[in-house]
Amino acid sequence: SRMEESVKKTIGDNSVVVYSKTWCSYSSEVKSLFKKLGVDPLVIELDQLGAQGRQLQKTLERLTGQRTVPNVFIDTLKLHRRGELQPLLPEAQAK
Amino acid sequence: SRMEESVKKTIGDNSVVVYSKTWCSYSSEVKSLFKKLGVDPLVIELDQLGAQGRQLQKTLERLTGQRTVPNVFIDTLKLHRRGELQPLLPEAQAK
Numbered sequence: 010s011r012m013e014e015s016v017k018k019t020i021g022d023n024s025v026v027v028y029s030k031t032w033c034s035y036s037s038e039v040k041s042l043f044k045k046l047g048v049d050p051l052v053i054e055l056d057q058l059g060a061q062g063r064q065l066q067k068t069l070e071r072l073t074g075q076r077t078v079p080n081v082f083i084d085t086l087k088l089h090r091r092g093e094l095q096p097l098l099p100e101a102q103a104k
Numbered sequence: 105s106r107m108e109e110s111v112k113k114t115i116g117d118n119s120v121v122v123y124s125k126t127w128c129s130y131s132s133e134v135k136s137l138f139k140k141l142g143v144d145p146l147v148i149e150l151d152q153l154g155a156q157g158r159q160l161q162k163t164l165e166r167l168t169g170q171r172t173v174p175n176v177f178i179d180t181l182k183l184h185r186r187g188e189l190q191p192l193l194p195e196a197q198a199k
């Protein structure tokens with residue numbers, strides 16, 4: 010479907026994508042964590058997209074099996090090529 | 105208002121009340137914690153009450169200043185009288 014293709018393109022084009030909801034504390038924690046690690050994700054706030062947001066959430070479930078937020082996609086190879094993988098690794102986080 | 109009186113009565117009649125939403129992970133964590141401590145709260149799932157749920161959430165904000173969930177009310181004196189306060193105290197939790 011067109012929405013499935015659009016989601017795949019979003020995930021393919023970006024090193025980190027977070028599908029989120031603005032009023033959800035779990036989503037807020039993930040966004041803060043990335044900020045703290047110096048990573049700047051593409052954030053898509055599903056609750057701000059009305060009916061399209063609900064459709065996106067269903068599409069994500071079809072593609073990934075996960076229907077909850079936050080739904081996080083990390084392209085480790087893209088991050089590595091940009092030298093941004095290090096902060097996400099356990100050794101860095103153990104500091 | 106009638107809804108304010110109803111909320112006050114609910115909080116007054118019960119030792120532990122949790123205003124919650126079924127799909128909210130923060131709310132789930134609070135409910136699990138009480139269960140683990142052997143406390144059986146009155147749980148009110150605002151998202152299952154439609155328009156009345158939204159009104160309740162506004163009423164709680166008017167009464168308490170808090171518009172978020174989970175919104176937890178603990179009547180420590182009631183719990184103490186029933187011998188149920190102990191599990192909630194820090195010494196018990198440190199075990």
Ligand SMILES: N[C@@H](CCC(=O)N[C@@H](CS)C(=O)NCC(=O)O)C(=O)O
Binds near residue numbers: 127
């Ligand atoms: N253990 C999961 C919990 C995910 C979860 O239950 N998310 C909730 C919000 S906190 C959800 O998506 N509920 C359904 C919805 O909002 O549509 C995680 O850590 O991501």
Ligand SMILES: N[C@@H](CCC(=O)N[C@@H](CS)C(=O)NCC(=O)O)C(=O)O
Binds near residue numbers: 033172174
């Ligand atoms: N730090 C607060 C966070 C409360 C919060 O932001 N709750 C969110 C859900 S996780 C909320 O109520 N959002 C508005 C809503 O769902 O109406 C707590 O621990 O209770």
Ligand code: FES
Binds near residue numbers: 128
């Ligand atoms: S943690 Fe409350 S809605 Fe996600």
